[in-house]
Amino acid sequence: MGNKISCSYCGSTKVVRNGRTYYGKARGKCKSCHKQLVLERKNKSLTPEEKKRIALLLLERICLEGICRVLEITSYHVYQYRDELYEEIPSDLPAQVATTAQIDLQILECETDELWSFVHKKANKQWVALILRR
Numbered sequence: 766m767g768n769k770i771s772c773s774y775c776g777s778t779k780v781v782r783n784g785r786t787y788y789g790k791a792r793g794k795c796k797s798c799h800k801q802l803v804l805e806r807k808n809k810s811l812t813p814e815e816k817k818r819i820a821l822l823l824l825e826r827i828c829l830e831g832i833c834r835v836l837e838i839t840s841y842h843v844y845q846y847r848d849e850l851y852e853e854i855p856s857d858l859p860a861q862v863a864t865t866a867q868i869d870l871q872i873l874e875c876e877t878d879e880l881w882s883f884v885h886k887k888a889n890k891q892w893v894a895l896i897l898r899r
């Protein structure tokens with residue numbers, strides 16, 4: 766076991782092997798806080814580098830499952846980090862609505878009428894619509 770493994774509770778790198786879990790994964794024990802931890806965790810938290818890459822891939826509009834495949838990260842972590850990013854977005858984006866826009870509406874008074882008739886046979890029903898401006 767290298768020194769790269771750090772305790773997920775206190776961050777200490779004084780972690781030693783401590784047998785296996787019921788499921789066969791390597792277990793470690795922190796010499797600093799004396800807590801046991803699973804060394805081969807699949808659900809480890811994201812590193813700052815992984816978060817940066819996820820943010821960049823989201824900006825490139827790569828689909829979430831694609832990000833999971835490329836970075837070999839579980840979808841749970843990608844979705845969780847996406848939600849964190851969304852929460853950072855302000856609810857009131859600084860959009861300005863033009864208040865001086867002029868809308869010219871012309872109200873026309875019209876009269877409509879329609880009629881229909883058969884042409885050559887009953888199956889060929891044709892409509893005619895008439896719109897008269899007053």
Ligand SMILES: [Zn+2]
Nearest residue numbers: 772775795798
């Ligand atoms: Zn510890």
